[in-house]
Amino acid sequence: MEYIINALLSIFSPLGFLMNLVGVVLGIVFGALPGLNGVVGVALLLPLTYNMAPHIGLIMLAGLYMGATYGGSISAILLNCPGTGEAACTAINGNPLALQGKAKEALSYSVISSSFGALFGVIVMLLFTPVLAKFALRFGPPEQFLVCVMGLSVVGSLMGESVAKGFFAVSFGLILALVGMDPTSVNYRLTFGQYNLQMGLDLIPISVGFFAIAEMLALYKDQETGELITDKVSKFKVVSIIKDTIKRWKIVVKSSVIGTVIGILPGTGGAIASFIAYGEAQRSSKERHLFGKGAIDGIIAPESANNAAVGGSFVPLLALGIPGSATSAIIFGALTVHGMIPGPRLFSEHTAIVYALMFGLLLSVFLMLFIGISGTRLFTKILTVNTKYIVPAVIAFSLFGAYSARNNLFDVFLAIIFGVIGLLFKRTGIPIAPAILGMILGKMAEQNLRQSMVIAKAKAVPLITYILVRPISIILIVLILLIIWGNLKTSSKGKE
């Protein structure tokens, strides 16, 4: 109890509160800028925390992580340039809404569902960390592989009109994931004698190219000059949006659960969570026919899921010292700099700091909600800016983002090349989101499948038996079949 009071005192101390606010605001900015994201932001601010009191530094980084996960949806909705992989799904329905003059509604749905998801994830983390960490460990290579398959089965929801084009896009993404180091033999493949390709293709330059640069090139081609939308942005009441979100509680809660669970699994992250939640929402939503054209459920599901994953990703970090996502891996670094070793003893040895981190995250949810809602008016102003200013600005940020991911000029060229490829995709009606999904999941799926093969061989059991005869595997298979069945049903209905 004493620790809780102390933690509350420190998060509401002027400095603690200020740093949390700074973290959330910077996070939203980093998330919203194409090419920058939570990982880059946390890595950039990490050195600043070396000289701060540990709990203050951690609160700032955690706030940044939280804010960045939501921030990605802003550029996704307004410009169709998802700032982060987490927001890729949000763009599919968010941008059509913005073009219909409903940008403020879309942004409000995003921040409200993000906040709910975030709150859900943080509360689960606060209450159940030790139990859930044990659960996460039961996911071995076979289970992790099936989670990837589940993610890939969502592709049916992202295809748009043509199944063939959808499959082409996801295969393209899977092939991109193969470039670089073979995860099992650690030898190189598909590198074409280029040492720059040996480290593999990074997600940031590719998604920046595919989404932001391609979108800007298309915008530049389509319009001479002018504003993004000519209609006035419609008026609305925040209260009615909150009420409507509450009406859709089933989808919010379900997506938050998906996000938290995926977040807890080590090595996953918000992007996978948002894809799976999106697929599930499309399967079960009443406004299924609106998906891709501006379905509210299509914003709520990925946004609640990716923010729920934030809290989830701290579960294995705090309990076992295993980061649940790339961003929490850097926060892990911040802990060790202050002489704290994440793991079973962290909680007993540094109780006050862990509580400060947990409550700091909780506070950052409310700060994010407040900034997000009061900021919608400001954010939507970008729609009235002439595109001749927007296009170069977004491209510049995208290229800097692509560079900053690995400080490699090669990535800038990659971003440009993939910008052109993305434009070709758009022109030929090939959806981009499945390609990103394939790229995110390809590496993980391959690595876990091949690890399963190696282990099964060593244990002298058939691969199929090794993968399938496990309790969690059976549940996952049922879920995968449900998702595929849902997709088949939707597509056959579409044809009638």
Added chain:
Amino acid sequence: MGGQYESKKSIFVFAYFVVLISTISAAGTGEKQDAAYPSRGVQFIVPYNAGGGTDSLMRLLVNAMETELGQSMVVVNKGGGLGQVGLTELAASKKDGYTIGALSNLDHILVLLSSDNVSYDYDSFEYLGAINTTANVLYANDKVTGFKSVDDVVKYAKQNPGKLTVTISGKTHLAELALFEQAVGIKTTPVMQNSGNDSLTAILGGHVDLAIMDKNFVAQVESQGVTPLATFSDERIQPITNLPTLSELGYDVATETYRVIVAPKGTPEEVLSKLEKTIKTVSSKSDFIDKMANMSENYRYLDRAQVKARLDNDYKAMVELLNEVPDAF
């Protein structure tokens, strides 16, 4: 008419990209050199990603060197390919002391011996010194395997060749496992992961039998059914001095990991000796050593001659291993 407009537009786009890219590439290139080194900022290439072990340690060092040299030093992370990406750039940079960097001993050697398209070689760098030493440890999931000692592992492995699964991450571990197998005369099945954290997940979950991970994981696996069995280092290592080394137990394996500060070959001698002296001065301060200890890093200083001798030894050992086990890594 439209076509003309289009082509004008395309030229603008092209020019825009050219300006943008040249701005980015121009960042960091400097002017002529003055008499006293350093007369301007120094770029320090860390060929690994931000937040990792090499990065944290080198940022600490760079911070201290900055004060001593009286010039700003900027850490630039260029991760990828076990350091190959960053070192390629370092080897090709100006030999004036304004671009220096760091590397990790075994990764460096293994890249030289086994990677494709390596544009630099062992003699492309001046090895200026080392400030730490660390070692990897062999762990067993004793809940699954019941192994309490290295002898248990060896006994089982001899009767069941290839049956034991060992989670590892990176080529260094692959080489260490090959050395161990060769010394003992056993065969195991390596399971490759992306990072030490992934290995930790696999061994804690009991999905594999053994693990090779950094010594810092010893504190993390405590009381979770995973037991550290022995270190790969030639001497016992702080703070886990109760853990025997493999060579003590009679298995002829000794490897260690340390980070080496390097400059491109051809950098002027007075610059090299100034850097060497600075590294020695700042790292030997007790305050610095305390900060290292806080990060669970063991301080061990090697000067230019010592570090070169160590690296030569490591290099020779890896060449020998490769001669005897051609697919070792």
